[in-house]
Structures are given as structure tokens and as C-alpha cells.
Amino acid sequence: MALAFFVLLLLLAPVVVVSQPGFLSIDCGLDDSYSGYTDKITGIVYVSDGPYIDSGENRRIAPNLESSWLYRQHTLRSFPSGMRNCYALPTVADTKYLVRASFAYGNYDGTNSSSLSFDLRLGPNYWDTVYTDATMNFVIEAIFVAWAGWAPVCLVNTGRGTPFMSALELRQLGDALYPLVVPGLIISTYARENMGSSDSITRYPDDRYDRYWWPMVMASSRWVNESTERTIQPDTNFAVPSPILQTAVAATVNDTALTAITWQYRSSSFMTYLHFADFQDTQIRRFDINTNENQSGPTLKSYSPSYMASSTVYTENYTSTDGNYNITLSASATSVLPPMINALEIYVRVPYESPTTLPEDFDAIMAIKIEYGVKKNWMGDPCFPTKYAWDGVKCSNTSGNTTRITSLDLTNSYLHGAISKNFTLLTALENLDLSHNNLSGSVPDSLLSLPSLRVLNVSGNQLSDNSLCKSYTGSLTFRYDYDVSTCKPSSSPPRNKAIIVVSVVVPVLVVVVLLLAYFIWREKRKRNVQPVSTHDLTTDSQFDNAPSSHEGNQKKSDNRRFTYKELEVLTNNFKKLIGQGGFGPVYYGRLEDDTEVAVKMRSESSSHGLDEFLSEVQSLTKVHHRNLVSLIGYCWEKDHLALVYEYMSHGSLFDHLRGKNDAAEALNWRTRVHVVLEAAQGLDYLHKGCNLPIVHRDVKTSNILMGQKLQAKIGDFGLSKTYLSDTQTHISATAAGTAGYMDPEYYLTGRLTESSDVYSFGVVLLEVATGMPPIVPGHGHIIQRVKQKIATGDIGSIADLQLGSAYDISSMWKVIDTAMTCTADSAAQRPTMATVVIQLKESLALEESREKDSSIRASRGSDIEAMVSTFHPLAR
Numbered sequence: 123m124a125l126a127f128f129v130l131l132l133l134l135a136p137v138v139v140v141s142q143p144g145f146l147s148i149d150c151g152l153d154d155s156y157s158g159y160t161d162k163i164t165g166i167v168y169v170s171d172g173p174y175i176d177s178g179e180n181r182r183i184a185p186n187l188e189s190s191w192l193y194r195q196h197t198l199r200s201f202p203s204g205m206r207n208c209y210a211l212p213t214v215a216d217t218k219y220l221v222r223a224s225f226a227y228g229n230y231d232g233t234n235s236s237s238l239s240f241d242l243r244l245g246p247n248y249w250d251t252v253y254t255d256a257t258m259n260f261v262i263e264a265i266f267v268a269w270a271g272w273a274p275v276c277l278v279n280t281g282r283g284t285p286f287m288s289a290l291e292l293r294q295l296g297d298a299l300y301p302l303v304v305p306g307l308i309i310s311t312y313a314r315e316n317m318g319s320s321d322s323i324t325r326y327p328d329d330r331y332d333r334y335w336w337p338m339v340m341a342s343s344r345w346v347n348e349s350t351e352r353t354i355q356p357d358t359n360f361a362v363p364s365p366i367l368q369t370a371v372a373a374t375v376n377d378t379a380l381t382a383i384t385w386q387y388r389s390s391s392f393m394t395y396l397h398f399a400d401f402q403d404t405q406i407r408r409f410d411i412n413t414n415e416n417q418s419g420p421t422l423k424s425y426s427p428s429y430m431a432s433s434t435v436y437t438e439n440y441t442s443t444d445g446n447y448n449i450t451l452s453a454s455a456t457s458v459l460p461p462m463i464n465a466l467e468i469y470v471r472v473p474y475e476s477p478t479t480l481p482e483d484f485d486a487i488m489a490i491k492i493e494y495g496v497k498k499n500w501m502g503d504p505c506f507p508t509k510y511a512w513d514g515v516k517c518s519n520t521s522g523n524t525t526r527i528t529s530l531d532l533t534n535s536y537l538h539g540a541i542s543k544n545f546t547l548l549t550a551l552e553n554l555d556l557s558h559n560n561l562s563g564s565v566p567d568s569l570l571s572l573p574s575l576r577v578l579n580v581s582g583n584q585l586s587d588n589s590l591c592k593s594y595t596g597s598l599t600f601r602y603d604y605d606v607s608t609c610k611p612s613s614s615p616p617r618n619k620a621i622i623v624v625s626v627v628v629p630v631l632v633v634v635v636l637l638l639a640y641f642i643w644r645e646k647r648k649r650n651v652q653p654v655s656t657h658d659l660t661t662d663s664q665f666d667n668a669p670s671s672h673e674g675n676q677k678k679s680d681n682r683r684f685t686y687k688e689l690e691v692l693t694n695n696f697k698k699l700i701g702q703g704g705f706g707p708v709y710y711g712r713l714e715d716d717t718e719v720a721v722k723m724r725s726e727s728s729s730h731g732l733d734e735f736l737s738e739v740q741s742l743t744k745v746h747h748r749n750l751v752s753l754i755g756y757c758w759e760k761d762h763l764a765l766v767y768e769y770m771s772h773g774s775l776f777d778h779l780r781g782k783n784d785a786a787e788a789l790n791w792r793t794r795v796h797v798v799l800e801a802a803q804g805l806d807y808l809h810k811g812c813n814l815p816i817v818h819r820d821v822k823t824s825n826i827l828m829g830q831k832l833q834a835k836i837g838d839f840g841l842s843k844t845y846l847s848d849t850q851t852h853i854s855a856t857a858a859g860t861a862g863y864m865d866p867e868y869y870l871t872g873r874l875t876e877s878s879d880v881y882s883f884g885v886v887l888l889e890v891a892t893g894m895p896p897i898v899p900g901h902g903h904i905i906q907r908v909k910q911k912i913a914t915g916d917i918g919s920i921a922d923l924q925l926g927s928a929y930d931i932s933s934m935w936k937v938i939d940t941a942m943t944c945t946a947d948s949a950a951q952r953p954t955m956a957t958v959v960i961q962l963k964e965s966l967a968l969e970e971s972r973e974k975d976s977s978i979r980a981s982r983g984s985d986i987e988a989m990v991s992t993f994h995p996l997a998r
């Protein structure tokens with residue numbers, strides 16, 4: 123265990139600096155190439171934060187403010203994107219630590235913010251809230267017992283400014299220290315005062331654990347300052363340094379009571395430590411220690427501090443019903459000398475509210491993360507809070523205060539090298555998907571003997587071919603390029619081969635099919651075809667360009683074939699025009715059974731020809747999904763081409779966002795997220811395809827249609843093209859799409875992939891969040907506009923003003939974040955629609971629980987304001 127820890131440390135911090143043992147001192151935002159430095163005042167070695175965090179930007183405080191910060195941390199790391207960003211500090215499980223985070227805003231972003239606030243979490247558990255402004259240096263400290271090989275320190279954006287951090291310090295405390303701090307409890311420093319001293323902060327090397335001892339905050343005129351030159355023996359449980367004990371305050375001789383500290387704080391409980399060491403003379407000093415003057419808190423009678431040695435009085439769980447606290451020392455009748463006190467510590471008790479991932483699983487997945495350099499959103503606790511659970515990680519139901527990792531999906535994650543034995547450490551794993559990476563070597567035997575493993579997918583890698591054959595026992599479900607039961611290549615050949623064959627065949631097929639279709643069309647035109655009432659399109663070979671081997675899977679559709687006369691009747695002679703698509707006009711109609719339909723006619727002037735028509739019919743006959751507008755039938759007669767769709771009574775998302783076509787009612791946030799989630803599901807289905815993936819090519823708000831109860835469906839497949847998803851075998855098509863939504867990479871290269879739709883969908887998400895069109899003349903593209911606002915960290919400036927504040931901030935951030943990843947410049951960095959669906963589901967869940975959440979946040983906020991307005995310890 124200890125050795126593993128040592129190795130990890132070396133891996134993480136390649137620059138080996140001679141540091142204080144048990145200290146990790148991180149100067150956030152320091153250039154990675156900078157090997158670190160020794161602080162002149164304390165002699166502490168600071169290192170860059172690069173190895174401990176995956177996200178954020180390096181920034182520097184305004185030059186004119188540098189002199190106001192005592193220590194050298196003038197750089198910081200800012201986190202403009204992501205709701206939550208976490209450092210991972212290496213720890214030794216079951217060891218006690220002091221952790222301190224410092225925040226020197228220093229107007230680094232030039233906005234001179236006066237009310238910056240965000241939350242800090244230790245793993246999934248709330249630690250404290252940061253409040254800071256341009257002039258303040260805020261310091262937050264806690265003592266806790268590490269539960270695993272890593273302690274994540276997370277900054278959570280609560281919609282009140284961009285989180286940042288200046289310094290992060292971890293100090294290993296001896297096991298004997300702070301014996302009341304047990305696993306599952308954080309004590310967050312509220313005050314630590316060096317009584318009788320007017321010095322600045324006392325810390326390392328005076329305090330070997332580098333605690334901050336702040337000078338007295340409020341000196342009373344009824345106190346006298348006492349001090350001694352003689353060294354005082356520290357005790358083992360608190361190790362209060364001698365320089366701290368050498369000063370004290372005492373009541374003036376006439377006064378027999380000394381109120382050491384008073385504070386206000388609502389709904390919490392405190393752990394307090396009072397440190398005493400009598401250094402005056404051996405005359406009797408005896409006093410009662412009263413909390414809240416005999417009323418609610420504990421009391422200690424007739425206490426007599428030791429002479430020239432440290433002793434400590436504590437209260438473990440000090441609460442007050444009215445939020446007022448005070449600690450008073452009153453001289454006993456027998457006392458000759460007045461009461462005195464040398465130092466005190468007050469901590470807020472913050473018990474863990476959330477379960478955590480089982481430490482062994484957490485350590486194992488961190489090892490996997492480091493070994494393969496996985497980034498994704500892999501920060502903080504893997505399973506909790508569930509809204510930030512790691513992508514691809516699924517966890518079991520919580521038992522006790524922990525949960526297990528049961529499923530790990532690392533498909534398409536650019537893993538290379540051998541399959542690590544570290545996977546074997548996830549002993550509760552049921553599903554492991556390592557497909558489509560660049561893994562080589564063989565599958566370790568130990569992995570195959572994992573007790574719970576049910577599905578192991580290693581297909582699409584460069585594994586040595588029959589490595590599974592030697593140990594396959596039949597109890598696992600394998601997804602593998604080889605058929606492990608025969609140890610021969612499986613009957614469906616490996617993906618790469620399939621693609622080469624198909625990519626040659628398909629273009630040829632397309633040409634043949636189009637020619638054939640044209641001749642048949644001409645033939646029918648000559649014969650002036652008699653109306654045929656129903657006709658199964660999918661059995662017409664001319665519509666099917668898929669390789670024949672796929673035919674078996676094809677779902678038979680019974681699309682109706684209409685005559686032009688029938689269309690005239692059902693549209694009442696094309697009376698009601700309801701839209702104008704790229705393909706031609708769209709008319710409202712009613713079938714015999716009163717089913718409402720939209721009839722899309724191909725106009726003579728349409729720039730799109732027969733091939734588009736065929737393309738659309740062909741796409742639509744194959745796909746059926748509740749979030750795709752379904753095709754009811756078609757007409758193909760003489761010069762008339764038409765498609766008959768189900769009628770979407772509530773218009774398009776575009777109409778709703780822009781208040782067009784009488785759809786003026788503003789959609790609330792929940793409805794908006796719901797609509798885009800459904801649209802995402804529709805697109806995801808298209809991309810997964812029934813036989814071959816389909817790229818929509820024209821995703822935009824006006825193509826997201828809404829039916830009864832605002833159920834959303836994706837419409838207009840006029841531009842859809844069937845193609846193969848492999849990046850090498852794209853089908854180049856003339857760039858088609860709508861300005862503002864078009865993937866720049868597709869536009870430049872003509873390379874068409876699903877990620878082009880993902881890009882367009884990202885633009886749709888931004889429109890839904892901001893209520894603004896993709897392009898505002900003179901203000902540029904929506905992506906740039908939102909990016910600029912994200913930098914301010916103020917969600918209120920991004921969200922649609924029509925929403926007011928009626929939305930969950932996390933839900934909104936989730937949509938914005940998703941949109942930003944969807945619209946990444948490089949297609950490779952964009953998520954799949956399946957991932958987008960997951961994100962939107964989470965966003966919807968957040969919004970749905972908004973009421974509850976916001977009331978919790980409000981009450982916590984006001985508590986902490988009360989605390990700040992009294993005297994939270996601050997660095998100078």
C-alpha cells in the first residue's frame with residue numbers, strides 16, 4: 123500500500139522537489155513546465171497543479187494587486203466551463219489530513235467582481251462555500267480522515283461567478299492529533315486564534331503541521347495581554363506550538379469573568395478546542411468554563427490549567443438553539459488569579475451527507491484513469507453525486523455508506539497498450555466494454571475470472587487473435603472479433619473487413635439503383651400507371667441500396683401509395699398551405715378516417731430532384747421511432763411526386779422559440795429540455811440506424827416538430843443520406859444544410875459523419891437555452907456569443923430572458939456544456955447523440971427536482987452569509 127502510494131506520487135510529480143515530509147503544496151495555475159519554488163517566508167516548496175487536475179485555465183491576478191498578497195501565489199486556475207471541477211489529492215487511506223484552499227481573486231478576469239461565490243466539496247460531500255471579491259484573500263481549511271488513495275477537492279459553480287483556486291495545501295497530521303475527528307466527518311475551520319498576539323498569521327515552521335494561527339480578532343478592553351519568553355511543552359493530541367502558547371489574555375484583575383469569544387451562526391454544530399498553559403506563577407488559578415452562560419451548552423466546573431505545559435478543553439458537539447454562541451471563563455471563588463486563555467479553535471462540524479464509491483473501487487478506477495490517461499469528466503467521486511457520475515461508469519445500489527462500480531464503458535476512448543490488470547481490481551464489475559480502442563496483447567486471465575463479470579466486449583481492438591480461446595469457459599458473454607466457441611473468425615467478419623467490402627459496393631449500388639429507378643419511372647409514365655391502392659416500398663428492389671445480407675432485418679412497412687386525385691381530395695384541392703420546405707410546398711389534409719396529414723409536394727422548380735425524393739422515401743420506410751415524424755404514404759404519378767406525413771399540430775420548435783405561426787406561448791425550461799431530449803432520441807435512433815446509420819444533414823429548430831402534448835419529433839429527411847459510419851469511408855456529398863447550423867468541418871471538407879448532425883444539434887441546444895437565433899447580424903455566431911458569456915460564469919447572462927429565473931442552474935449549465943462539446947471544432951471531440959441523450963436526461967431530472975433543490979440552497983446561503991458577516995478567519 124505504502125509502496126503503491128510512493129510510486130503514484132512519483133508518477134504524478136515527475137519533478138522531484140525536496141519537500142516537507144507529509145506536505146503537498148500546490149500553487150494553482152503555475153505553468154506546468156515550472157518545476158516549483160521555495161516560498162521565501164515559510165520555506166515551503168510549492169509545485170504546479172498540472173498533475174492534479176484535468177480542466178481549467180491558468181490565470182494571474184492583476185499586477186497592481188500582487189503586493190497585497192503576503193505569499194507568493196499570484197497565479198490561479200479558473201474554471202469557466204463545467205458545473206464541477208475537481209482536483210485529486212493523493213492521500214493514504216485512514217490517515218488524518220489538514221487541507222487548505224486559498225482564493226485570491228485579485229481581479230484576474232478584469233471584471234472586478236464584488237460578489238463571487240461557489241461551493242467547495244470534499245469528494246461528493248459539502249465542505250464550505252467560498253465568498254470573495256477583488257480585494258479579499260479567502261482561506262478555507264478542514265481536517266478529515268482520508269477514505270481512499272485520493273481525496274477529490276471539487277469546486278462547484280452555483281451560478282454566482284466562475285470558480286477558481288489559488289493554492290491548495292495538504293498536510294498529513296499524526297494519527298494522535300484531533301482524536302475526535304473520525305471517518306465520515308469533516309471539521310471545517312471557523313476560527314483558530316492566537317490569543318494575546320497581534321502578529322500576522324503564525325504557521326510553518328512554527329507549527330510543524332502548518333496550521334494557520336490567526337491573531338486575535340476582537341481584543342476586549344477588559345483583557346490584559348500576557349506573554350512569556352520561556353518555551354512551553356506542547357501536548358501530543360493538539361501539538362499547539364510553543365510560540366502560540368507563550369501569549370495569552372487574562373481578565374483584568376477586577377474582572378472575574380472573561381468572555382473569550384462570541385459568534386452567531388444558524389443551524390449548525392461546532393467542535394471547539396480551548397488551549398491553556400499557565401506561565402505566570404504558581405498561585406492558584408481556577409475557573410468555570412461556561413458555554414452560552416449556563417444555558418444550553420456544556421459547562422466545566424473548577425478547571426485549573428497546567429503550569430508551563432499545554433492542556434486542552436473541548437466540546438465535541440456544541441449547538442445553540444438561537445444561533446448565538448459564547449464561551450465565558452468565570453473565576454471560581456477559591457481562585458487567586460483571574461481566568462486566562464492562550465489559544466482557541468472553533469470548527470464547524472460537516473458530517474458526510476453523501477455515500478461514496480467503495481475506496482478500493484475508487485483507487486482501482488483512478489489507476490485505470492492514470493494508466494490510460496482517460497480524461498472525459500473523470501473527476502471527483504466516480505458515482506456521487508449521481509448527476510456528476512463519471513461517463514461510462516455505472517454503480518450498484520448503495521449499501522451502507524458506499525457503493526460499487528458494476529459497469530465500465532470505455533468504448534472509443536483511445537485506449538492503447540495492453541489490457542491492464544488494474545481492471546481486475548474492480549471486483550464487482552459485471553459489464554466491461556473496451557471495444558473500438560487500440561488495445562493490444564491478450565485478455566488477462568484474471569479478468570476472465572472476475573466473479574461477477576457477465577459481459578466483456580473487446581471487439582475492434584488489435585488483440586492477439588485467439589487469446590480468449592485458451593481460457594474461455596462459456597460463462598461470459600463476449601463481444602469479440604473472433605468466435606470464441608470455435609476459435610475461428612466469427613461468421614460476421616471483423617468490422618474493418620466488412621467496411622472495405624461495403625464501401626466499394628454501396629456507391630456502385632447507388633448508381634445502379636438510381637438508373638433503374640429512372641427507367642422504371644419513365645416506363646410507368648409511358649403506361650400512365652393505374653392507381654394501385656397499397657404498395658410496399660421496401661419490397662421494391664429499386665429503393666433498397668443496402669447490401670442484400672441486411673434485408674432479413676428489414677422491418678416491413680406498409681406505406682400507402684396515393685394517386686394525385688386522392689391527394690386533391692384529401693387536401694381539399696391544396697387549400698391550406700402550411701409550410702414551404704426545401705423540397706416544395708406542404709399542404710394540410712385529412713384522410714378518410716379523419717387522420718390529419720401533411721402533404722409535401724415536389725414543386726417543379728425544386729432544386730432537388732428524383733434522387734432526393736428517393737432518398738427520403740427510402741430513409742423513411744426504414745426508420746420508425748416515436749421521435750421521428752412518420753411517413754404515411756407517398757404519391758408517384760406522372761409529374762407528381764408527394765410524401766404524406768403525419769400532421770404535427772403544434773408546429774416547430776422554431777415557431778415556439780420565435781413566437782411564429784401563433785405559437786406565442788413561451789416554453790418553460792422543463793418543456794424545452796423535454797423537447798430537445800426527444801429530438802436527441804430521434805437523432806440517436808437515426809445515427810444508430812436499422813441497417814446503416816443515417817445522417818440527417820439538416821438538423822435545425824424548424825425541423826423539430828411538435829405534436830399533441832408537445833411530443834417532439836424530427837422531421838424532414840429530404841436531405842438524409844445513408845452512409846457508413848467509419849471515418850475513412852464517408853460518402854462525400856455536396857454540402858447541404860442551413861447556414862448557422864452547418865458543421866464547419868463538413869463545410870470545409872465535405873466529409874459527412876454523424877458528428878455533423880451533433881454539431882447542428884449543439885446549435886439547437888444553444889438556441890433553446892438562450893432563445894436567440896444562431897446568427898445575429900453584427901454579433902456573430904451563437905457559439906462565439908455564448909463562449910464569451912461563459913467566461914463571466916454568469917448563467918443569468920446566457921439563459922433566455924423569457925425564462926426569468928425559473929430554471930435550475932445546474933440543468934441550464936448541463937445543456938450549455940453539452941452544447942459546447944457538441945459544437946467543438948474538431949468532430950472527434952464531439953459526443954455521440956447517445957451521450958447527448960444521457961446528458962439531457964440528467965438535465966431534465968435536475969430541472970424536475972428544482973423546487974426542492976433551490977430551497978435547500980437558499981437556506982444554506984443565508985447561514986453562511988451570517989457567518990461571513992461575523993468573523994470567518996481571513997488571511998491578510
Ligand SMILES: *[C@@H]1O[C@H](CO)[C@@H](O)[C@H](O)[C@H]1NC(C)=O
Pocket residue numbers: 234236256
Ligand atoms: C473594484 O471595485 C471596488 C469596490 O467593489 C472599487 O473600490 C474599485 O475601485 C474597483 N476597481 C476597479 C479597477 O474598477
Ligand SMILES: *[C@@H]1O[C@H](CO)[C@@H](O)[C@H](O)[C@H]1NC(C)=O
Pocket residue numbers: 269305306307474478522523524
Ligand atoms: C463507512 O462506514 C464504515 C463502517 O460502517 C466506516 O468504517 C467507514 O469509515 C465509513 N466510511 C465513510 C467514508 O464514512
Ligand SMILES: *[C@@H]1O[C@H](CO)[C@@H](O)[C@H](O)[C@H]1NC(C)=O
Pocket residue numbers: 318319320338341345346347
Ligand atoms: C492586547 O493586544 C491587542 C492586539 O495587539 C491589542 O489590540 C490590545 O489593545 C492589547 N490589550 C492591552 C490591554 O494592551
Ligand SMILES: *[C@@H]1O[C@H](CO)[C@@H](O)[C@H](O)[C@H]1NC(C)=O
Pocket residue numbers: 374376
Ligand atoms: C480595579 O480596582 C481598583 C481598586 O479597587 C481600581 O482602582 C481600578 O480602577 C479598577 N480597575 C478597573 C479596570 O476597573
Ligand SMILES: *[C@@H]1O[C@H](CO)[C@@H](O)[C@H](O)[C@H]1NC(C)=O
Pocket residue numbers: 381384414415417444446447448
Ligand atoms: C451568551 O449567550 C447567552 C445565550 O445565548 C446570552 O444570553 C448571553 O447574552 C450571551 N453573552 C454574550 C456576552 O454574548
Ligand SMILES: *[C@@H]1O[C@H](CO)[C@@H](O)[C@H](O)[C@H]1NC(C)=O
Pocket residue numbers: 410412415416
Ligand atoms: C452561571 O453559573 C454560575 C455558577 O455555576 C453562576 O455564578 C453564574 O451567575 C451563572 N450565570 C448566569 C448568566 O446564569
Ligand SMILES: *[C@@H]1O[C@H](CO)[C@@H](O)[C@H](O)[C@H]1NC(C)=O
Pocket residue numbers: 391439440441
Ligand atoms: C449533537 O447535538 C445535537 C443536539 O444536542 C444532537 O441532536 C446530535 O445528535 C449531536 N450529534 C453528535 C454527532 O453527537
Ligand SMILES: *[C@@H]1O[C@H](CO)[C@@H](O)[C@H](O)[C@H]1NC(C)=O
Pocket residue numbers: 488489490492493542543544
Ligand atoms: C495500475 O495502474 C498504475 C498507474 O496508475 C500502473 O502504474 C500499474 O502498473 C498498474 N497496475 C497493473 C497491475 O497493471
Ligand SMILES: *[C@@H]1O[C@H](CO)[C@@H](O)[C@H](O)[C@H]1NC(C)=O
Pocket residue numbers: 518519
Ligand atoms: C436498485 O434499487 C432500485 C430502486 O430501489 C431497484 O429498482 C433496482 O432493482 C435495484 N438494483 C439492484 C441491482 O439491486
Ligand SMILES: *[C@@H]1O[C@H](CO)[C@@H](O)[C@H](O)[C@H]1NC(C)=O
Pocket residue numbers: 538560562584
Ligand atoms: C495502434 O497501435 C499500433 C501499435 O501499437 C500503432 O502502430 C497504431 O498507430 C495505433 N493506432 C492508433 C490509431 O493509435
